[in-house]
Amino acid sequence: MPEPVNRITGIAAPLPRANVDTDAIIPKAHLLTIHRSGLGAGLFSEWRFDDDGRERPDSVLNQVPWREAKILLAGENFGCGSSREHAVWSLMDFGIRCVIAPSFASIFHENCQKNGLAAVTLDEAVLAHLVAVVQATPAATMTVDIEACRVTAPDGREFPFTMDAARRQALLEGLDEIGASLRHDAAMAAFEARDRAQRPWIHALPTA
């Protein structure tokens, strides 16, 4: 169940590449687990570490102060590819609480929501500005205010964003989505009874 998220203030790391896929976010070697925890070690591991497991100094998330980043400034179509929720778990385990990008891949976007990772959409030009600012002043912090739907850049400039009301609510309240859905139990039962009559082949399967 996600924790409520209201305002995120922290270091923002620039990673303005387009089409960063979930295979890159968490390479498959780190998926060999039945647990959700401890996945931060695998975050961008093929970019962050060399073949001998040593940190690559040129990798953004290995650099001071970006290795402490809470916010990731990403490129368009971030999180494309596989449905693996491990991508979100690894970002969060690393310490990332918000990803800002011009656009997100659909499944990844859903996975963010389910875990309380804020996925904020800002247009290309604003992102380019934010990237430039954090590259000039890496240690300055950025604030993402979910309640006010506003990003405050390290240079003090403010940028509003829009977020779907349900997504925003879920972040602010840390909703138990399954618990909320289960309150519709009567509607589910009614649907099933009606549907069983209309489409019996869906509900009464041959046993094999």
Added chain:
Amino acid sequence: MTTPRSIIDKIWDQHVVADLGDGRVLLHIDRHMLHEVTSPQAYAGLAAAGRRLRRPDLTFATADHIVSTENGRTDDTVPGGPEMIRALRANAESTGVALFDLGDIRQGIVHVIAPELGIALPGATLVCGDSHTSTVGALGAMAWGIGTSEVEHVMATQTAILRRPPTMRITFTGTRPAGVSAKDMVLKLIATIGTAGATGYGVEYAGPAIRALSMEERMTVCNMSVELGARFGLIAPDAVTFAYLQGRPFAPAGDLWERAVEAWRALASDPGARFDAEIELDVSSLTPQVSWGTSPQDCIGVGETVPDPEREADPKRRQAMRRALDYIGLEPGTPIRDLPVDMVFIGSCTNSRIEDLRAAAAVLKGRRVAAGLRALVVPGSGQVRRQAEAEGLDRVFTAAGFEWREPGCSMCAGMNADRVPPGKRCVATSNRNFEGRQGPGARTHLASPATAAAAAVAGRIVDVRSFEGGA
């Protein structure tokens, strides 16, 4: 007169359980497929909250991603793997879910077995914790990939929370030339509109070139819907669909079959149905496609040359192209044809069905894999493997020097022991050529089964149409 509706509208309307009042609905899920990578954490969450699995009778499980594809395999695979297989087995057993386990002929890649067993049906909603769930849209199902939290939600409620997606119709016109496959059609589509070209859309594939496809070819097209960014992609069911499904183990039978077919016939989009976006692609002059970069949109005709980033106007695209060329080890202007390759992989949920194996075997018959090249063929399911053996395809593959393996995701997922070594070049029939997808440093070229088979023989990328037996 009622408003004309698309097939997507019709399936959507039939599945709404509750309106959540803010544009989102609870949508009934008719079929839920589980596999070993994305379900253990969902089961753990369900148990931790003391919740039950609402409809075990609509839930099916198989292990595919991390399983070994070695002949004579056991649970033993990569480190961490056996624990995942055993978790799936124990979870399925304790919740009464049908499991197609290792050793069961019905085991296989989840998107291959769902249609093959008649679990996926026209007009149904089907989800799985895997992005290529879009494959089974070929049957006229609304099928999409979900994350583990959503897997848990479906387990507990047999519904998914969804916002109605915008709809797109992609119409393929013209007649496909000989030697050009469904894979080439979908690769060309992605190259044309890009990997974000249909982000968030529900897509209907339509038009004469789609109608002319076999059921298995339609699955190849729908499989790669997610590579366009689409939520799902589907094809209206027709006589081809019904002929494919009839008699499959979990498909309706007898009177129920007749009733179901009648309902399925009504699913096709009404004339005049509105889509939020329309795209048309003529396949008449299509050629076999091969990828040159690290995104499925980086595809060119086999007769073309690697594009030059310096000629690209968009600076971001230019940068991405440079990076892709650096990773893949190619220079702009290089003809993609005649590029030497080290490995060939025929398999994955895109191209591991019986027709794919037949197409590859037709090229390989009487030929040998080039010296020093490693070639794998991994059937999508136990049933595909058995069928191929009954037709003698396994002997064609092994005589040619291919490894004939047990079913699984194999080198497509790269999560098992099947990998392309760093720096090696592989022609693969799979769906993703991302950096590291087939193993760290692996260089993947996406292609059709026939093109991959021809490359195995030649030891380099070739135009299968000029290759005897290939057209």
